[in-house]
Amino acid sequence: MxxxxxxxxxxxxxxxxxxxxxxxxxxxxxxxxxxxxxxxxxxxxxxxxxxxxxxxxxxxxxxxxxxxxxxxxxxxxxxxxAGLKKFFVGKFLDFKMIDSKILLSQVQELQVIMHDIHAEGMIISDSFRVAAFIEKLPSSWKDFKNYLKYGRKELSLEDLIVRLRIKEDNRLSKKKVGRHLKVSRANIVEEGSKPNKKRNKYGEGSTQGLKKFIGKC
Known part of the structure; x- marks a missing residue:
């Protein structure tokens, strides 16, 4: 207008x-x-x-x-x-990543909130965004989180997302291998615990069958 x-x-x-x-x-x-x-x-x-x-x-x-x-x-x-700005800032501060959801989908949600904050005219430095993404990683990512926090190399947000994607792919692969090994071991145990169902034609037990066979001879 x-x-x-x-x-x-x-x-x-x-x-x-x-x-x-x-x-x-x-x-x-x-x-x-x-x-x-x-x-x-x-x-x-x-x-x-x-x-x-x-x-x-x-x-x-x-x-x-x-x-x-x-x-x-x-x-x-x-x-x-002004109210909208406070809403987006509050949404960003309250956002917490959880282990029960795919990490990268949560990263995308956080990126959308960051974009909304930027669209409202609030400028956030790249260093702050990277530090905020790392800080919001879920509890199961504690070791990788500490590795990123205390790493000497300065990361861009794009570099961080690439690393998170690789790390999550590796974690998912290990989970699949672990589940496969559990299933294989369970099958082996189950097969080993089954009784031998083979019986000869003279009776249920091999000794009794042998006696009947000798008696007929």
Whole structure:
């Protein structure tokens, strides 16, 4: 809206107060200038009103001057914007990574929050972002977390994410191998504990069967 009003040379009416005529003023040029100002202010005000959602039009329609309307909108949405900043900061501070979820999906969630904070005009240095990501790693990553925290090499966020991806892939591979070994050992134990079901045709036990065989001979 501000850009549009600038192209129409109407932005000054968002800041200027209405000119006033002295009591009994009869100078035609001054009267014409005031009338022209009021007309341009009226046009500016209605451009702003027409740019609002229908549900807001009736709320702001009673405001008769462009400056008054613009300031009222500014107060409303600047306050909302400040609240939004606090919301994103709180969301970032409260965010905790947990072991029950895939780490990289949680890293992506944190990146989205960081992006929202940046979009609100709050600048965060790369060093702070890297340190924050490391600090929020879950408890099972304690050793790797300490390795990253006290490492001498300065990491970028992209480098950190690559390392986390490699580490998580390795952890998942080890878990799969561990599960496979457990299943294999369980099968071996189960097979070893099963009784020999083979029986000869003369009876259940091999000794008794042998006696019956000898007796028939």
């Amino acid at each position: 501000l850009f549009y009003l600038t192209t129409l040379n109407l932005t000054r009416f968002l800041n200027e107060d209405a000119p006033k005529l002295d009591e009994g003023e009869t100078n035609k040029e001054k009267v014409a200038a005031v009338d022209a100002w009021k007309h341009s202010d009226f046009v500016c005000r209605n451009y702003v009103l027409n740019g609002l959602d229908n549900s807001l039009h009736n709320v702001y329609n009673p405001l008769k001057m462009a400056k008054e309307l613009w300031e009222s909108l500014g107060k409303k949405y600047k306050i909302e914007n």
